[in-house]
Amino acid sequence: MSLPDQIHIDRIRERLWCGRDIGQASVMIGSGFSRNAIKVVPNAPEFPLWYQLADKLKTQLKSTSSDPLRLASEYEVVFKRQSLDDLLTSLIPDLQYQPDKLHKLLLSLPWSDVFTTNYDTLLERTTPFIYDRKYDLVLNHS
DSSP: OOOTTHHHHHHHHHHHTSSSSSOSOEEEEOGGGGGGSEESSTTOOOOOOHHHHHHHHHHHHTOOOOOHHHHHHHHHHHHOHHHHHHHHHHHSOGGGEEOOHHHHHHHHSOOSEEEEOOSSOHHHHHGGGOSSOOOOOOOOOO
16 A cells, blocks of 8 residues: 655655765754653643644734734734744743654654754754764754
């Protein structure tokens, strides 16, 4: 039985394992992947979902929009970028979690690049556990 997107999965696999030390495939990790992390303390809050972040932005803006990206843009205009970053950082329980086995498995694959726009540092904190790959952290604070 084949999956509907099997042709794309096969193509990624071919590029990832192309017989070189580093594959020719990149991966983009979204915020949902962070929900695989392990709680450091039992009562740590869950990582927020898009709608939960949108609700916080909506409340502070007194907006009627429910679109998270639009709300983030509006918040940045009204309160400036640093305030948006500070709010998101305060809502994401980064240090109350540690990377899970899936983080380690993901970074053990021979990706040419790993991209994320996540505000947590779980992937960065996974790199010391990866011995056969080297990842350089590149930040863009614009």
